[in-house]
Amino acid sequence: MANDTTxxxxxxxxxxxxRIALLKRVLHQLGHPDEKFKIIHVCGTNGKGSTxxxxxxxxxxxxxxxxxxxxxxxxxxxxxxxIDDTMISAASFAGYVKVITAVLxxxxxxxxxxxxxEMTFVVAMLYFAEHRVAYVVLECGLGGELDATxxxxxxxxxIFTKIxxxxxxxxxxxxxxxxxxxxxxxxxxxEVIIAPKQPPQxxxxxxxxxxxMAAQVHLAATVELRVxxxxxxxxxxxxxxxxxxxxxxxxxxxxxQQENLATVLRWLQVFLAKEKRNFKLEQLIAKTMPSLSIPxxxxxxxxxxxxxxxAAHNLDGIKAFTATVNTLYPEKPKKIVVGFLKDKDYGHCxxxxxxxxxxxxxxxxxxxxxxxxxxxxxxxxxxxxSRMHAPAFTAARQAFNQAVAAAKxxxxxxxxxxxFYLLKAVRKLIVPKNKEG
Numbered sequence: 078m079a080n081d082t083t084x085x086x087x088x089x090x091x092x093x094x095x096r097i098a099l100l101k102r103v104l105h106q107l108g109h110p111d112e113k114f115k116i117i118h119v120c121g122t123n124g125k126g127s128t129x130x131x132x133x134x135x136x137x138x139x140x141x142x143x144x145x146x147x148x149x150x151x152x153x154x155x156x157x158x159x160i161d162d163t164m165i166s167a168a169s170f171a172g173y174v175k176v177i178t179a180v181l182x183x184x185x186x187x188x189x190x191x192x193x194x195e196m197t198f199v200v201a202m203l204y205f206a207e208h209r210v211a212y213v214v215l216e217c218g219l220g221g222e223l224d225a226t227x228x229x230x231x232x233x234x235x236i237f238t239k240i241x242x243x244x245x246x247x248x249x250x251x252x253x254x255x256x257x258x259x260x261x262x263x264x265x266x267x268e269v270i271i272a273p274k275q276p277p278q279x280x281x282x283x284x285x286x287x288x289x290m291a292a293q294v295h296l297a298a299t300v301e302l303r304v305x306x307x308x309x310x311x312x313x314x315x316x317x318x319x320x321x322x323x324x325x326x327x328x329x330x331x332x333x334q335q336e337n338l339a340t341v342l343r344w345l346q347v348f349l350a351k352e353k354r355n356f357k358l359e360q361l362i363a364k365t366m367p368s369l370s371i372p373x374x375x376x377x378x379x380x381x382x383x384x385x386x387x388a389a390h391n392l393d394g395i396k397a398f399t400a401t402v403n404t405l406y407p408e409k410p411k412k413i414v415v416g417f418l419k420d421k422d423y424g425h426c427x428x429x430x431x432x433x434x435x436x437x438x439x440x441x442x443x444x445x446x447x448x449x450x451x452x453x454x455x456x457x458x459x460x461x462x463s464r465m466h467a468p469a470f471t472a473a474r475q476a477f478n479q480a481v482a483a484a485k486x487x488x489x490x491x492x493x494x495x496x497f498y499l500l501k502a503v504r505k506l507i508v509p510k511n512k513e514g
Contacts, residue, residue, distance in 0.1 A: 083154060083174065083193040096195065100228035103191070103199060106180045110206035111229040114144065118226065120217040120259045121238030121272065123394050124337040127329060127374050128238050129216045131341040134365050136212050137161055139356055144205035144213040146226070148194065151372050151501045158201045165204055173200040194218050198225040222261030235263045235292070236270045236344055239336060240279045241393035242422070253278045260286035268347050272340040273298040297343040302335065309405055316342065316362065323359035326367040331375040331387070332404055333397030373500050375401060378508050382484045384491045386500050390417065395426040398494055402433050410489035411436040412480035416443045416473065416499035419450040427458050437483065438467040441476035443498030473502035
């Protein structure tokens with residue numbers, strides 16, 4: 078498996094020395110692959126993956142050969158690197174790792190000089206360049222200024238999804254500090270798109286950095302988008318523009334996805350104008366939005382019983398998850414499998430999860446040897462906040478099986494929420510592997 082080619086690399090080197098300078102040197106030695114295509118850089122706290130996937134899908138509908146780099150992956154690292162919805166093969170991934178490792182040796186560096194994420198990013202740049210993509214949608218991993226993806230020379234578009242508190246030990250303890258870090262992805266003369274419903278200081282900080290870089294700011298809050306109808310399988314949306322009005326189906330179910338959609342539509346308006354494309358915005362939306370599916374983002378993976386996975390793992394994400402569940406399934410019995418990493422704000426997340434109506438919880442642990450929060454510790458939090466004594470299981474499989482058994486008795490809904498490492502453990506029990514290219 079491709080994971081084997083990076084498992085010996087350090088898992089985390091963020092902020093340890095000048096990582097960006099090192100990555101720029103590596104890209105230089107490889108012939109500047111990042112300069113072979115136009116880059117749409119997506120940064121934020123929540124919604125990056127969904128926003129990136131929607132943009133890539135729209136570019137494909139326009140006939141553009143499109144590279145997509147996202148993180149984290151659920152099953153295999155190859156999920157992070159795709160061209161036109163086909164992920165890189167494990168053999169190709171391993172081959173690029175060998176090429177990069179040889180370059181590191183030539184540079185008189187340790188073969189483990191890059192972290193696993195940094196290596197995956199460089200593999201993506203080589204892969205996209207050699208396969209001659211026209212555009213790359215590049216999702217930031219952690220932060221912005223010091224994130225590996227910020228080693229690229231230039232970007233055409235800088236897109237900011239919802240910014241909130243997460244990774245506070247690394248990025249900063251306030252939203253303002255985190256926004257400053259993320260704002261540093263803005264390049265000279267780029268088009269900057271900012272998601273709606275940001276904290277006021279986020280708008281100010283991003284606008285200030287855009288002015289410094291002579292970049293143009295476009296607010297997604299100006300998009301006139303409203304919900305016409307909501308169902309358990311789709312949402313019907315209405316978009317009004319200066320020139321047209323259209324109604325379309327939208328397959329991403331989370332209520333939070335509507336903010337991501339507004340951000341994507343604002344980008345699309347800017348893109349069509351800047352690139353002088355003659356596509357009708359309404360037709361592109363109608364052809365693209367009904368068939369979207371994003372692993373781990375309120376993803377329905379089975380219907381009998383109904384099973385949904387969502388990688389909400391910070392407070393903003395859990396708030397959005399809770400709102401979506403209560404909107405779509407207000408009275409249906411719910412069995413919720415929960416697991417967090419111990420470096421998350423899990424106390425406040427639990428308090429928000431307890432607002433879900435008619436819910437029972439099954440507590441477990443993500444599959445991460447050092448960062449997982451013990452199930453018994455999570456149980457203590459539930460006990461402290463509520464009178465509900467939720468059962469705890471060290472193995473995610475056990476928790477999931479118990480939830481499924483209970484749901485079948487009540488014709489209930491099973492939800493799995495929390496760390497990507499938890500979703501990985503559950504998803505592989507049910508979902509077949511993605512296609513490779």
